Amino acid sequence: MASVEKRLSDLLGAxxxxxxxxxxxxxxxxxxxVHKARPRAVVLPESTAEVQAVVRxxxxxxxxxxxxxxxxxxxxxxxxxxxxxxxxxxxxxQVLRVDAEDLFAVVQPGVVNVELTAAVRHLGLHYAPDPxxxxxxxxxxxxxxxxxxxxxxxxxxxxxxxxxxxxxxxDGEIARLGDAGGPRPPGVLDLLxxxxxxxxxxxxxxxxxxxxxxDQQAVRTLLASFASMADAxxxxxxxxxxxxxxxxxEILDRATIQAVEASVYRAGYPSDAAAVLLVELDxxxxxxxxxxxxxxxxxxxxxxxxxxxxxxxxxxxxxxxGRKGAFGAMGRLSTDLYVLDGVVPRSALExxxxxxxxxxxxxxxxxxxxxxxxxxxxxxxxxxxxRDAAETARVVAAGREILQLCVDLGGSISxxxxxxxxxxxxxxxxxxxxxRDVMARVRAAFDPHGRCNPGKALPSRGxxxxxxxxxxxxxxxxxxxxxx
Amino acid sequence: xxxxxxxxAHGAPAATPYARTLDCVHCGLCLPTCPTHQVLGVEADxxxxxxxxxxxxxxxRVQDPEAIRPYLDRCLDCxxxxxxxxxxxxxxEILEATRAQLAQTGSKRGLADRLVPFLLWHVVAxxxxxxxxxxxxxxxxxxGLRWLATRLGLLPKxxxxxxxxxxxxxERRPLPTGLHKPPAGVAPxxxxxxxxxxxxxEPMFGRVNRATLDLLLANGFExxxxxxxxxxxxxxxHAGEPERAKELARANVAAFADADVVVNNSAGCGCAMKxxxxxxxxxxxxxxxxxxxxxxxxxxxxxxxxxPARREQKVAYDDPCHLCHGQGVRQQPRTLLAQVPGLxxxxxxxxxxxxxxxxxxxxxxxxxxxxxGQRKAERLLRAGVDAVVTGNPxxxxxxxxxxxxxxxxxxxxxxxELLLPPAAASGPRSGATR
Numbered sequence: 001m002a003s004v005e006k007r008l009s010d011l012l013g014a015x016x017x018x019x020x021x022x023x024x025x026x027x028x029x030x031x032x033x034v035h036k037a038r039p040r041a042v043v044l045p046e047s048t049a050e051v052q053a054v055v056r057x058x059x060x061x062x063x064x065x066x067x068x069x070x071x072x073x074x075x076x077x078x079x080x081x082x083x084x085x086x087x088x089x090x091x092x093x094q095v096l097r098v099d100a101e102d103l104f105a106v107v108q109p110g111v112v113n114v115e116l117t118a119a120v121r122h123l124g125l126h127y128a129p130d131p132x133x134x135x136x137x138x139x140x141x142x143x144x145x146x147x148x149x150x151x152x153x154x155x156x157x158x159x160x161x162x163x164x165x166x167x168x169x170x171d172g173e174i175a176r177l178g179d180a181g182g183p184r185p186p187g188v189l190d191l192l193x194x195x196x197x198x199x200x201x202x203x204x205x206x207x208x209x210x211x212x213x214x215d216q217q218a219v220r221t222l223l224a225s226f227a228s229m230a231d232a233x234x235x236x237x238x239x240x241x242x243x244x245x246x247x248x249x250e251i252l253d254r255a256t257i258q259a260v261e262a263s264v265y266r267a268g269y270p271s272d273a274a275a276v277l278l279v280e281l282d283x284x285x286x287x288x289x290x291x292x293x294x295x296x297x298x299x300x301x302x303x304x305x306x307x308x309x310x311x312x313x314x315x316x317x318x319x320x321x322g323r324k325g326a327f328g329a330m331g332r333l334s335t336d337l338y339v340l341d342g343v344v345p346r347s348a349l350e351x352x353x354x355x356x357x358x359x360x361x362x363x364x365x366x367x368x369x370x371x372x373x374x375x376x377x378x379x380x381x382x383x384x385x386x387r388d389a390a391e392t393a394r395v396v397a398a399g400r401e402i403l404q405l406c407v408d409l410g411g412s413i414s415x416x417x418x419x420x421x422x423x424x425x426x427x428x429x430x431x432x433x434x435x436r437d438v439m440a441r442v443r444a445a446f447d448p449h450g451r452c453n454p455g456k457a458l459p460s461r462g463x464x465x466x467x468x469x470x471x472x473x474x475x476x477x478x479x480x481x482x483x484x
Numbered sequence: 485x486x487x488x489x490x491x492x493a494h495g496a497p498a499a500t501p502y503a504r505t506l507d508c509v510h511c512g513l514c515l516p517t518c519p520t521h522q523v524l525g526v527e528a529d530x531x532x533x534x535x536x537x538x539x540x541x542x543x544x545r546v547q548d549p550e551a552i553r554p555y556l557d558r559c560l561d562c563x564x565x566x567x568x569x570x571x572x573x574x575x576x577e578i579l580e581a582t583r584a585q586l587a588q589t590g591s592k593r594g595l596a597d598r599l600v601p602f603l604l605w606h607v608v609a610x611x612x613x614x615x616x617x618x619x620x621x622x623x624x625x626x627x628g629l630r631w632l633a634t635r636l637g638l639l640p641k642x643x644x645x646x647x648x649x650x651x652x653x654x655e656r657r658p659l660p661t662g663l664h665k666p667p668a669g670v671a672p673x674x675x676x677x678x679x680x681x682x683x684x685x686e687p688m689f690g691r692v693n694r695a696t697l698d699l700l701l702a703n704g705f706e707x708x709x710x711x712x713x714x715x716x717x718x719x720x721x722h723a724g725e726p727e728r729a730k731e732l733a734r735a736n737v738a739a740f741a742d743a744d745v746v747v748n749n750s751a752g753c754g755c756a757m758k759x760x761x762x763x764x765x766x767x768x769x770x771x772x773x774x775x776x777x778x779x780x781x782x783x784x785x786x787x788x789x790x791x792p793a794r795r796e797q798k799v800a801y802d803d804p805c806h807l808c809h810g811q812g813v814r815q816q817p818r819t820l821l822a823q824v825p826g827l828x829x830x831x832x833x834x835x836x837x838x839x840x841x842x843x844x845x846x847x848x849x850x851x852x853x854x855x856x857g858q859r860k861a862e863r864l865l866r867a868g869v870d871a872v873v874t875g876n877p878x879x880x881x882x883x884x885x886x887x888x889x890x891x892x893x894x895x896x897x898x899x900x901e902l903l904l905p906p907a908a909a910s911g912p913r914s915g916a917t918r
Contacts, residue, residue: 025552135516
């Protein structure tokens with residue numbers, strides 16, 4: 001019988017089936033560079049039929065597989081083990097249909113988030129979820145991770161914007177989840193809701209129907225700098241308590257500001273500030289004019305050093321540029337970057353940030369913070385040198401303590417980056433064995449043989465009974481062959 | 485901006501290419517700016533993927549370098565990723581050093597891999613030989629041999645496809661060397677510049693070199709054309725032959741030793757010469773680099789004194805990669821073109837995306853170059869212009885060729901050609917004074 005690779009080549013042609021081990025190094029990791037593993041092969045399908053054909057072969061041969069979009073995931077979600085084949089969806093980047101009347105679009109999974117907005121901009125429409133990697137990340141990946149972004153405080157996460165999906169299930173069957181036509185009838189299971197955020201473990205969405213939003217009449221973007229992080233956090237709470245629902249409420253701390261200002265994403269943020277707060281309001285002009293006054297009052301009441309407002313689209317882009325490029329800009333500080341993703345209640349932001357600083361000091365690691373303050377979604381960033389196993393271990397240890405702190409403060413271990421490979425060890429902080437088993441049963445309903453992105457999102461049975469047995473990720477890091 | 489003249493994010497100035505790969509944190513923000521990733525959709529054909537492979541190579545994790553070479557060979561070295569990179573990765577330096585390393589160690593190299601550096605060194609880098617080759621090509625074309633040569637496989641198909649006809653001898657004539665002074669009636673500025681004339685610009689676009697000289701003179705500059713200047717070496721650097729490129733660089737440093745400003749009209753050469761400091765790793769190279777200016781930079785900084793001839797046309801300006809990404813020069817050509825009476829400068833989609841020319845890339849990777857070039861032509865044609873303006877000979881040829889393939893006859897011009905005042909555009913040109 002022909003080898004798996006040969007059968008895949010027969011399906012897609014040799015140029016879309018990559019097997020040279022050295023070339024496969026390029027697929028060794030995503031944005032979570034702590035976790036590296038080289039896949040067995042990479043295939044590049046271009047249609048639902050091709051994905052189905054590939055999955056059927058792999059299912060028949062009992063070969064595990066991992067779907068991948070742009071590889072900007074921050075939890076190791078699309079990193080495949082040596083026995084698994086990566087199904088890379090980057091070539092599936094067609095916008096199949098745009099319906100400006102009923103406000104939806106049907107796209108292939110490899111369509112880049114911002115490209116979808118670019119394709120409908122002339123209609124006065126946009127796609128609302130805007131992860132910071134939106135110029136790169138794909139709608140398929142967004143669906144897998146239930147991605148958020150700065151504007152999700154007002155507009156909701158990916159799950160609020162996806163209406164329908166054609167999914168190639170792990171056995172190669174095709175299912176349709178959801179309905180672009182309207183509300184779900186009573187008694188029909190919300191399978192699309194289950195699928196969204198399943199981190200590529202339930203199948204591969206090959207045609208995704210998403211909601212399009214009308215552009216708001218007007219947008220105002222304000223930026224204030226503060227002498228302390230506490231002042232910035234209190235200003236956020238004050239804004240929310242006034243009953244305002246800004247489109248975005250983002251905070252960057254001093255170290256992040258400095259990294260951004262040293263990069264091509266230089267936004268002109270005041271580099272002497274301890275924190276900057278970015279507030280975006282959108283809606284009818286007279287409504288947001290009043291809201292802008294209230295926001296400025298909140299800035300003043302909490303001791304803002306100074307504030308400014310973008311007066312045109314170019315200025316707005318400039319103010320956002322630093323926020324959107326913060327992750328990459330942190331690359332200036334070291335060779336690797338661990339981007340955490342914890343959530344705390346908004347009222348606990350100050351305590352969380354103090355605790356994070358203390359954890360950083362205890363482990364001797366630098367931690368910078370950039371976060372979605374409106375919904376308490378923290379992104380502590382830890383720059384480190386991944387070639388130094390001891391330092392990597394300290395970074396992973398600090399990360400774990402930070403997530404424990406978030407849980408202790410009433411929050412969670414992930415807002416939008418997913419569990420992936422990164423947080424398998426942290427799962428037990430939030431869920432008990434019974435919780436895990438329920439999730440495992442749902443997963444088994446989609447993937448009874450456990451071949452679709454195995455080893456991700458859900459720890460193996462028994463693992464979370466011993467949450468204290470940590471950190472397995474560190475052990476894996478230290479055990480793995482580290483190039484020097 | 486990510487001009488490669490900026491110091492790196494971390495690491496000493498003499499940081500090794502390996503150290504530079506460590507600047508990448510794998511964020512992926514470069515992916516959408518990479519022409520090869522856009523058309524191929526393959527991670528290993530993206531800047532992030534290539535940096536990862538080059539890092540792995542440096543770490544000794546690559547078993548067979550030949551397995552990763554196709555991905556590195558397919559890179560245009562357009563540097564769009566440097567503009568996008570928030571971490572300041574100096575991609576071009578990493579790529580060029582890695583190519584040089586692979587050129588040293590590659591064992592399974594084909595005929596083309598050996599032939600290209602040979603031709604670059606023994607023909608392109610010697611202007612008299614290059615002139616002779618073009619004279620032969622012209623003769624062959626007149627005899628109808630171009631078609632025959634293509635059929636017999638003597639002229640690579642890719643070259644036959646992109647190369648416009650060789651212009652007649654009078655248009656290939658080299659510029660007179662020596663010092664040129666502004667013609668009578670033009671107020672001298674009291675600024676002397678030295679003109680770099682390039683290798684391919686002369687035989688293929690002699691008119692651009694003459695227009696550059698006339699334009700500078702008409703605007704009151706004194707222009708020296710040093711006889712001892714040579715090819716800039718960029719193509720050799722890209723082909724992984726830095727030692728030979730250094731020889732050319734040293735010759736140019738010497739040839740332009742007396743000049744305060746070295747002006748050029750070819751974005752690829754200008755970018756390479758601005759990197760002589762890195763290439764030669766000495767003070768002489770750095771001093772030379774510091775006095776290099778693209779002609780648009782020079783004129784925008786000093787301001788035009790001669791009003792350009794009126795031209796009732798709609799044109800699009802397409803940024804050469806080695807001008808916008810390599811040198812950070814974006815606004816100057818547009819500012820100058822905006823001063824042409826009657827000219828309407830229209831925007832087109834993605835002017836900073838590579839056209840697929842990239843030195844001799846379109847000869848070595850015709851398939852990818854075609855996909856990229858076709859996309860460029862489509863975007864330009866959608867803008868509905870009468871002419872395309874760009875400041876690099878390779879881009880001019882590639883864009884022209886893809887416009888022709890798309891059935892369009894619109895002109896491809898160099899900015900200097902549109903900036904000439906009426907007198908200089910039509911009148912006789914002044915000769916050298918020595």
